[in-house]
Amino acid sequence: MKPRFLLVPALLAAGACSTNPVTGKKEIMLVSKGQELAMGQQSDPAVTAQFGLYPDQKIQNFINEKGKAMGAISHRPDLTYQFRVVDSPVINAFAIPGGYVYFTRGIMAHFNNEAQFAGVLGHEIGHVTARHSAKQQTNAIIGQVGLMGAMIASPKLAQFGEQASQGLQLLFLKFGRDDESQSDELGVQYSSKIGYDASQMADFFQTLQREQEKSGTPAIPDFLSTHPNPADRYNRVHELADQWKQQNGNPKNLKINRDQYLRLIDGIVYGEDPRQGFVENNTFYHPELKFRFPVPSGWKTQNTPQQFQMADPAGKALMMLTLAPGASLDEAAQALVKQFSLQPADSRRLTVGGFPALAFVADQVQQDPQTGQQVAGVRTQVYLIQDTKTIYALLGAAAPADFAGYQPVFSTTMDGFARLTDPDKLNRQPEHVRVKTLKLRSNLRQALVTNGVPESRLEEMAILNGMPLNEQVNAGSLIKMVGK
Incomplete structure (x- = not known):
């Protein structure tokens, strides 16, 4: 978590019919080109706020240079492409409508030459040029980025979490087999056209497959999704690369550039960055912001530059820490009440870890779809804690029927917020x-x-x-x- 607070409203789409720039075929598309561009422009600030940009100008310059060259020879050279390396350890790359392409520092660390990078870059640009994201938006297949996402089982809690992450739904679009295969073909085509050996992209699939097997978890990147089998994909991309070479006179000067790439990423942050906060022995520590608080035993956690999230493994409760807007505790309370449509039942002033604080319990008011009446969908406990000009919001949420059972857990975490003074934690380095x-x-x-x-x-x-x-x-x- 970094000191940022930004929520961006999502854009709603209306209908149109258009020609696919890659296939040249007419297709039903409920998202016009103008709306597609607007979706990207509105979502980009939320994406960069969620992850943060990785602060290495030479790496940012590298992805911009290669991305602009590839965009110019793509099927949509008219787009103003934007390329970002975001500050996340996850091995991932993704694109959103309108020409916005993101690579994590985690995936940049795992490439072993420029050609691997270029192949994946071409794959992601392929999702943009073939309008896959816009198509999925049309089909309403939108993943929700809520508080802990799939970790939260309750639809009501997921709805609560969604309000905290508006504008990020486009990150987790799930592409089908045909879309992924088409993007693989475009990745080969685009990377080859700017002079790289596209077979290296296939080799990178093996790195991803090994990482998946080591961690024992499903692959995260969309280009290693469960749609095509990774082994089949490895073989298919090698075939595509060989076909492109044969069709273009078997060029001998296709680049790999291993040493150049390794020197570029020498020094890149690897894995979790403890300077942005870390969990150890059921406690969350933030060396930069100099605070700590307990994490409930067994709860799942997720840390991003925008917020730290905790989820009960049973899926019945969640907590999050984020920054609250406003210059005072009262202003922050009013902003949160409005943001989450809360109806406070009571509030009290208190001191938490030596900091002035304001605490209240509130119901999130929702409309019953059957009766149309206003009902309490989620009950929340909120602590607002002020450290000089910074105000932290700790929120706990559960269904009204479960709230009483979880309130002691919420209180233990929130009352445990305190100044971090341990030199070992303060000096932790990535x-x-x-x-x-x-x-x-x-x-x-x-x-x-x-x-x-x-x-x-x-x-x-x-x-x-x-x-x-x-x-x-x-x-x-x-x-x-x-x-x-």
Whole structure:
């Protein structure tokens, strides 16, 4: 979580029929080009606020340079494309309507050459040029980015969470098999046209597959979704790359640029950045903002630059910490009441961890779809805590029938908010990718061990390098490791 507060309203679409720029075919499209551009313009500030931009100008310049070159040879060269590297450890890339393309620092750290990056960049631009996001919006297949998303089982709680994340629905559009296959083809075409070896994109799928198997969780990036099998996709992209080469005279000068890319990302932050907050021993610590508070045991957590979220594993309650607008506690309370359509039942002044605070319980008023009457959909407990000019909002929410059982949990967390003074937590630093030059020929395992990588992290580093541990690496080669 970083000190930011931004919520952007979503744009509603109306009807039109248009020609697909890639296929040239007429198709029903309820989102016009103008609305598509407006959706991107309205959603982009919410995306960058949610994740934050990664503060490395040379990497931002790199993605801009390659992105602009690729946009110019795409099926929609008229779009003003925007490219961002966002500050997230998740291995992901995504695009939203209107030409906005985002890569996380997590995926940038896992590429091992420029050609891999270019292939994925072409894939994401392909989603834009083929209007896949606009098509999914037309079909109303929109993922909701709420407080903990799928972790929250209650529809009422999900509705509460949605209000805290308006404008971000477009992040998690699910593309079907045909759309993904088409974007793979466009990724090959576009990256090849600007001079890269597109077969490297297929090789990157193996890195993603290994990462998925290591973590034991479903792949997050849409280009490694469950639609096409990753192994089939690997073979298919290699075939597409070979076909493009044959159709274009088997060019010999297609670029890979491994060393150039590794030097570009040398020093990039790897994994979670504790400076933005971290959980340890059931406590959330924020070194930059210098506060801490307890996290309920067993609750799932998610930290973003915009807010820190906690969810009961049973799906019946949630909490979040965010920044509240306003110059005073009263102004902040009024803003939250309006934002979440709350009806406060009572409020009280108190001191929390030495900070002035305002606490109240309120119902979120919703309309019953059957009777049309106003009903309490969610009951909330809110603590507003002021640290000089900054006001933090801690919110707990549950259905009215469950609220009494969860209120002690909410209170324990909120009453536990305090100043962080522990030097160990205040000085916690992130890991960075460190690029090393090998002095002797060896296999990757030996090279990593020689450079001090512990046994428990060898497979992790092998995945980061896109190699098996037994692969031979020549003297003078560059490999990636991580360190403070």
